[in-house]
Amino acid sequence: MSSFYTLVIGASSKIAQAAIQQFEAHPDCLGVFAVSRSLPPETATSKTHWLTGDYTEQAIDKVCKEIAPYAGKITKVLVCNGVLHDDSMMPERKLEDIRASQLEAMLHTNTIIPMLWLSKLLPLLKGEHATQIALFSARIGSISDNKTGGWYSYRASKAALNMLIQTSSIEYARRAKNVKLIAFHPGTTDTPLSKPFQRSVPEGKLFTPEFVASQLLFIMNNVEMNNKAAYLDWNNQPISW
Ligand SMILES: NC(=O)c1ccc[n+]([C@@H]2O[C@H](COP(=O)([O-])OP(=O)(O)OC[C@H]3O[C@@H](n4cnc5c(N)ncnc54)[C@H](OP(=O)(O)O)[C@@H]3O)[C@@H](O)[C@H]2O)c1
Known part of the structure; x- marks a missing residue:
């Protein structure tokens, strides 16, 4: 890899x-642009x-303007934003739990924000180098795999x-052929997002963030660059849409 x-x-x-720590340690990685609402952690190099x-x-x-000088050179993009619960909301178990405010909040963070990035990054990513964008989805987003219901929003x-x-990948295939879009399911990972639900996770099935990040980086480096969106889990297995 260059x-x-x-x-x-x-x-x-x-x-x-x-993932940032693994990129920082990679000898071919010249720099990481990290975008967050929060300030950097002390571990950042x-x-x-x-x-x-x-x-x-x-x-x-504003971010796109700041990274514009690196257009065509950024070849790995992770869009990690996602919310499942906070102080005022937990996943809905039944129809009576549905609240417009929760549906709106989830759609805003989990759907609209990643889509805004897909919309605005195209001119910065198109070029000659194979480039992957991994957007953090979840297996629960599979319509065909929905057997248990609940967790509506x-x-x-x-x-x-x-x-x-999927829809963006059709346009990227025309306008930025070097880019592959990946809807990524990390598996249940030990983070604040999964904290309230970890008790029901079978032994050995709660992954560390380090493990998931290294799986994802492997997947991004080895994914088939075929102008089609892929929906992949942490083990590089396809999930049916
Ligand atoms: N952990 C799991 O078991 C699991 C399973 C399946 C899918 N996922 C998905 O994996 C992704 C990463 O989650 P994680 O497990 O690493 O959780 P996490 O440590 O709790 O991270 C939360 C992420 O969501 C962003 N975020 C939270 N509230 C937001 C808001 N109101 N507006 C905009 N961004 C907001 C944060 O961005 P800032 O940097 O701006 O704070 C951060 O990127 C999520 O998309 C999640 O749905 C996780």
């Missing part, structure tokens, strides 16, 4: 943090340029994200 830059969006995510912003369209435009936000990835 030298490259990376862009990690939603950089406070525990999986993003692990001088290889990482930390850009703070709140993911409004204006904030995304999170499920719908990831299913909608998957549709936007």
